[in-house]
Amino acid sequence: MSGRYVIAFRMRTLSVSGELLIADVPSFMREVEDLIARQNITSLRIDLSELRRVDSAGALSFVHLEEEMRKKSVDITITGLSEDVRRVFNLVDRTAIHLPPLHEAERRASIFEAMGNLCLKMAHDFYTILTFVGELIICLPYCLFHPRSLRWGDILLNMRRTGADALPIVGLLSLLIGLIMAFMSSLQLRQLGANIYVASLVGIAIVKELGPMMTAIIVAGRSGSAFAAEIGTMIVNEEVDALTTMGFHPIRFLVVPKIIATSIVVPLLTLYAMMFGIIGGLLVGMIGLDITLTTYLRESFRGVELWDVITSLIKALTFALLIASIGCHRGFQVTGGAEAVGEATTSAVVTSIFLIIAADAAFAVLLHYIG
């Protein structure tokens, strides 16, 4: 006896009595298969008249045995089913056993197919982004000419979340970047007796490149992902459908406030990051290089012109538009459940950072030719 069932084999009859439940099924199947393998039989009767209780896994084990015996051309009959046992047997879907293996449908694509699929996916992605931008281009002027249609409360809330709440992390990271740049460059410049150039090096790098780019990357990680997750979850919960049926335009209702808020706060955050980056360099200059406060600031601003600050703010505005639009677009692309929201969030951050760097490269070339 094993578990709660008893097996007896006599005169080509397999008798099973007691209870056969899911926990006993693996050992029961092994025992029966061993028992039958030792006999040379062409027919088998399974007597279940003494089987008091069976669950669906137990019933399936008899159906499975029946199928296996038929494959070996053994004539098999199951007898003595009580009314309760028969009801459980009727629950077992016999057709399911004959279906193809579970993962046969998942055929591996060849490398060419995979590349083709990737190209199609990218083309489709480009098309949906264009459509989204097109809708935005229609919605933004509408909102500007109809300011009452804007949800100002939502704009302020998004400004707080994207801007004010990001002040500590943007400040800290910018300070550290300024500090690291000043320290690393001083190690080289000190050998040439050119310590004083640390100030302008840090100033130019922070104002022209690192300030706008680091701020944009932080905002993409914090807020771009949050936009995608928020809108994606709303799609999953049918909240966007509800808005549409109530007559609201989803882009105008959900996206425009985020775009306006991000466009206002990212340039401001960039100015704030520039200030902290320069302070980071100043700390190294004053403590490590014995440069006075006035000398450091004078040297910093000697290398930086007002035009540099203006172009950086234009870049920051462009990055803000990219972050908010990509975040919201990825959110609207969500179909399915929680996993799709996670994918949209990751995709929003990755795409935003890629586009920020690509746009920065384009600005570098463009500004070089403008002079």
Add this chain to the structure above:
Amino acid sequence: MENVIVVENLTAAYGDNVILRNVSFQVKREKIFAIVGGSGCGKSTLLKYLIGLLRPAEGRVIVDGIDMATADDETINACRRKFGVLFQSGGLIGSMTLAENIALPLKEAGRFPHPFFTHLIRAKLGMVNLTGYDNHYPAELSGGMKKRAGLARALALDPAILFFDEPTAGLDPVTAREIYDLISIINEGMKTTMVIVTHDLELIFRLAHEVILLHSEEKGIIARGTPKELESFAQDGRVQAFFQRKLP
């Protein structure tokens, strides 16, 4: 008949907001027990106590001999393996196919030989009329199909106790009746004890052996008995109003 679930003087509260006060009842083994009541009366909260998602701070909840208030996490987990739960929205894991969802508890149950394991998954899907949907993800299914798939997963281990949270809510009448039949076959054939939280009067009258009616103002049970007793002999107007709604 032996009581498989015993609730004694259970008081449930979220902070200062008391949901249930001094609730006591017993569920007999192999019987279908229904918990009914209006919205906000604490049905789902009570279910959370029964399945061990909430621990009683006041009173006792004993499921299959385990006191959910004092048992350690390991004991409660061992107890949970004896029961299956069908959540209102199905509770399927979105990143897994239906086959993978059903395989999840089965892998914990024991080492089944390979083709039999696949057959077992298929048989569970077949029981709820989802044959052929093995490789589908929950997001690709309708609400009713999700609920049936959730039931297939709840049935994966052929549990001794099954808990249902609104098993027929949102289902069409034909699918709902299929669920009634399935519940009946599982209860009678496999002797499974069932606790069903529901508003569905047809389900109550067809299947339930015993019913308790919760009321939000009383914060507890205002009636208990068989569905017929509550329909025919209840003196309380609130009970009559609930049980004498016209059946479809």
